[in-house]
Amino acid sequence: MGRGKSYRKFTIKMQKKLVVLFIAVLLAFAGLFYQLYRISRDNGEQYKKQVLSQQRYDSTTIPYKRGTILDANGSVLATSEKVYNVILDSVAISEKEEYLEPTLSALQREFGIDTASIRDYIEKNKETSRYHVLAKRLSYSEISDFLDMQNEEGSQIKGIWFDEEYKRVYPGNSLACDVIGFTTADNRGNYGLEEYYNDVLSGIPGREYGYLNDDSDLERKTIAAEDGNSLVTTIDANIQSIVEKYLLKFNEEYKDNFRPGNGAENVGCIIMKVDSGEILAMANYPNFDLNDTRNTDALMGMPLLDEKGNKTGEYLTEENMDVLDDEEMLYQHLDALWKNYCISSTYEPGSVAKPFTVAAGVESGKITGTETYNCEGSLEIGGWPIRCHNRYGDGLLTVQEGIERSCNVVMMKIGQAMGTDTFVKFQHIFNFGLKTNIDLQGEARTASLIYTKDTMGSTEMATNTFGQSFNVTMIQMITGFCSLINGGYYYEPHMVSKIVSPSGATVQNIEPRVLKQTISEDTSDMIREYCNTVVTGEHGTGKTARPAGYMIGGKTGTAETLPRKNGQYVVSFMGYAPADDPQIAIYVVVDRPNVQYQDDAKFATRIVRGILTEVLPYMGIFMTEELSDSEREELEALQIEIRTAPAAEEEAEEGGDTTEEGTGEENGEDTGTEGEEETEKEEVWKSFPIDPATGYAVDPNTGDMVDPVTGAVIGGSYDENAEEPDASPSPEASADPEGDTGQ
Template identity: 65%
Template sequence: MKRRKEKNKQKFTIGMRKKLVVLFVLVLLAFVGLGVRLILITKNNGEEYQKQVLSQQQYDSTTIPFRRGEILDANNTILAYSEKVYNVILDAKILLRDSKYLDPTLKALVRCFGLDGGDIRNYLAEHPSSQYYVLAKKLTYSEISEFQELITPGSESYDENIQGVWFEESYIRKYPNGTLASDIIGFTSSDNTGMYGLEEYYNNTLSGTPGREYGYLDDDSTLERTTISATDGDSIVTTIDGNLQTIVEKHLYEFNEQYKNNAREGNGANNVGCVIMDIHTGEVLAMASYPNFDLNNPRDTAALIGMPAVDEKGNKVKGESVYDSGVYITEEMLQNFTDEQLYQNYNALWKNFCIADTYEPGSVAKPFTVATGLESGSITGDEVYNCLGKLEVGGWEIKCHNTYGDGAVSVSRGIEISCNVAMMYISQAIGVNTFTKFQKDFGFGLKTNIDLAGEARTEGLTYSAANMTSTDLATNSFGQGFNVDMIEMITAFSSLINGGYYYEPHVVKKIVSSSGATIKNIEPRILRQTISQSTSDKIIEYCNQVVAGEEGTGKTARPAGYMIGGKTGTAQTLPRGNHQYVVSFMGYAPASDPDIAIYVVVDRPNVLYQDDAKFATRIVRAILTEALPYLNYPMTEELSEKEKTELETLREQLVTTAVTEEEQEENPEEVTEETGENQEETTETSEEKERTSIWESFDKDPATGYYVDPSNGNLIDPDSGSVIGGDELPDFEGVPTEAASESSSN
């Protein structure tokens, strides 16, 4: 055995030794050959290959940005567009590959872009291998054109010694009208993603597809490029009329200027919003709220000053007592905000009040109560109720807005004078099941699905038949105890006055490609019929009297030269008895054959006595006085001398504004805006009607123009008989929060 092992060992050693020697020699020769080849390449073609590799590094897999689609108004005026800009990129590795490139390149950078040559030299010394360093950002083509000539072969200024600098293309979003329609449009983030409004809702439509440029070396070691072009985003044409939008925003701003820092420090109201809608299509013609913000600089903290402050969780900061409507942002507060609190307050600024905030509607809900009664057959419209100033329901005494009583009140007069008691009687005739069914038919508690980001969900903010008590039914009948948002209300109201057709509201009417071809038309969409034509005609008849009637609570909403219809609204906020109110007016024009609806809501006006719907009606009057002539509606009413003077003043202001804007473009530092004084309220009737109500015998407060009740000091609105800012709490104090409603829903 031992002899066999030694034999095998001897045979292995001799045979393998020869093979290993041969293999080693072959491997060594191979490495020598490769080494020689590499030396030859480096010696003869090294610079050529280095240029090709570096060129490939510069151009290989370069992303080509897409152009985001435009947003246009109904007249094809551009509201948002994207402008191509350029980043100046330094490739240190290319620049330093030859010392002769350094000085010419640095001199050109300093001359063309005003850069600091010393800073660039320091960077090159510390990062000699860097291939991507941004020297300047977001320059326009005119700003880079001089340098572009220097690096473009064949141009007169071409300098082959300027190396290592190239331009990276991108787009920035521009909003040429600044704050105009900021709530509707929204803006984009730094990565070109839409935030809020149309920018967010139609982000996929507006966004395109990035392109790409590939570089590769062909068989002859030549750099070849293949480009896949970017696909630009589609554009959207909105239903918004830019001129109408401008009129609305002007008057919201004027309201704020008139009332800011009035009863308290802060804006003229917590929020004030306006929506104008085409009632036959659901198209939103204008939508705005105040405060607004500059779309080109949405993080400007100046826009936050005067707003109600919110905390790090986005909850409203409460005042020291229930009588405070909030804590309002000052410059000093801004300095102490945490990053999170600042962000939450920006969110409060950016959201669209007209679709995102909910509130109790107040008496603008009364036409819905009457329409429900008529359509369901619960009432005929010929009923007459006796209003004693209050009504006991479910063990609670619920007051009318006129606590002295309105006497005999017909259904029509119940709308004209906004009688709570009449509405409560009507709701009792309707019953819980029918009332809640029609609320859902009108869309209360449901999203409208308007094509804007951020619409509130009101599900759970209305009652079902199972959980509505008789007291809830009574307070719901005049618009307290349930919540809505503005777009929900105006969409539903449009169905009341257009024959009962509930249209889905929308802000975009057409999508077009980057070449201008129409991709999609967005047609009006009827979702359901809420009431019949005959009921709709009755509601128009009743609401016309709110403005035209001698006792109408909305007389101050009538624009010069026109008759309109509508309904006023005033609603308490929580907690009840805090003297904080949301006032509103829902109107339409023309009165005889409505085409457009307008809704103005003022959330807690900055005045001592907030429960006065005239804060809303005056805004409506100012807007429609300009808007109706612009929309080419002929005047239907004879102008008084006062109204003629008013319109002449308005024309002069419009001319002055146009001239001022021209001058401001030429000499912006020399021009100041002249706002003028608010015009005095115009009366609708030439003769005073006979005074018969108890409160009409009271003396007037010369400071406010309200009647003063000598028994308790309460102020009485001379137009409606409503108690204004009274200190008495409602008789039904202690009713559950959802149902407790002071009777100031006028």
């Protein structure tokens, strides 16, 4: 009874307390809900921005490493190194006032960053910005001291972190720059191998990001980046270095010689394996630093271009460099610098085309190679005289002597024997007018720069036989020439031998590809025999190309540029070594050397001689000839030069060469292949006095400079009364966007 009364009293009190407690809880929740509503209404956008910025902070891209480019021996030509961008988190640095000054002080001390501008940026963006780049592409050594300070216990350096990426690095600087190419800021390849194999070298970026799981805990997930594949090239960095050494030496010798500017408008060299199409070296001058591609110092001495990209006839000097202040003009000149002359520019080949003419005549059965032709210094076709390089005439010549002496008349008569259809057919067989499909970006199209059987007239037929009036690229010429001397096998030229995965596994082997057989082995043997005499023959035009201790073969070339009679020439030498068993072919082209008299192929042969003197021993190709005392002294001096690397000793000049010129029209002149009256031609030029200043003979009747060995007139002196009409390249020549149609 007593317990019942007590129970009723407790229940009444508790009920009252519970009512009060319930009301208090309701009021508290009402206040909380109101506060949440007020925050959402007044500050919702601010917190939304902070959350979103935190999400960007937590979600980062992991960069891939672009594949490495290696030479044939494994030396690194291009690689990617990890670098770091300095990132400012304005929100984090603004959390406490004491973070600001220590952080700014460290940034100024370690990275030289202007703290005033950063202070202003933080003040304006302290509630929103978590990603602002302060400095780009620093190495780990450049950021390591800052990291040590930031990670010290109790450090007040806050709000700075480092974003990782990769920077393309070229250890050789300018070595093989035209072959390798370079990358843009977004890691895409430009020019050369970098662009051609961009998809192979590129990888796939990864990603790291954070998210809240079902328990509201922060989870992180990482998708790793996939690095790009690497390239093993056919380039031998040692041979490439030798080639570039002699191109630079030529430029230093002739720079600002006759006019302001470089030693020539362009100088190019290709060395190729005869039996595989592998390129061992490819270079041209001027070149540029792959690690500093926009350095305008490399443009000095190059032709000055107008707004349309055409040559003005002037050259870039200190006085006119202000033209590069215009961004478009700057890019035009840089684009001209970055292009690979060996594959992108076209020119008339000159007499290096003569072995192709003879090979076509023999292979087609139109001639046997045993014919003789009489050269009187010119051949009248259609009422116009088309001159030989030797205006005094060479007399009766065999086909072999026509190659040895580089006689235009012999070539024109062989062309007459073939006829237009056969000649055009073999130009196509030799791949003129077609791309070689070398694995480099930027190979020029030349389809519009040669004649077809429907467009080739008598004038074009005559001049085409000795390499004028049609355009080619260097890579076309040397690839076709290799087929002339290797048994007739046309290999597709290539720069890459292997593609390798990031783990080192071989992804693809790129084997040599024989695309066709241009001529028979018998014809090839004959052409090789003829080309040997260019270097060994008494009247050979390529004697100065022979390196000490070796016998080589080849062909000189001198082509007059357009417009005719301008005194400007492209001179060249196409050769191979050793002469009895060719392993490599070499082609050097000098485009408008910086001298008064340009039509002298010795400007090219001397470069060839210097290069082969070092390259052949390096390749383990043994000497085939006895050394003279002077040659032994020369090689000893070279060894000292290589060991001590002083200024290069000037090479001795010897021998002679040819020049070719002449245009005209043909009307089906008699081929004159056999039965012509045999006459002994008196070499009258050998009695001419020698000019001590130039080393050339001087014709006392005309004042012409004459090569004392070959009788070739130097300097393009013309009989103004001859009224020779020009034979220009195909009318469509100017339509080629990549070729240099001004040559």
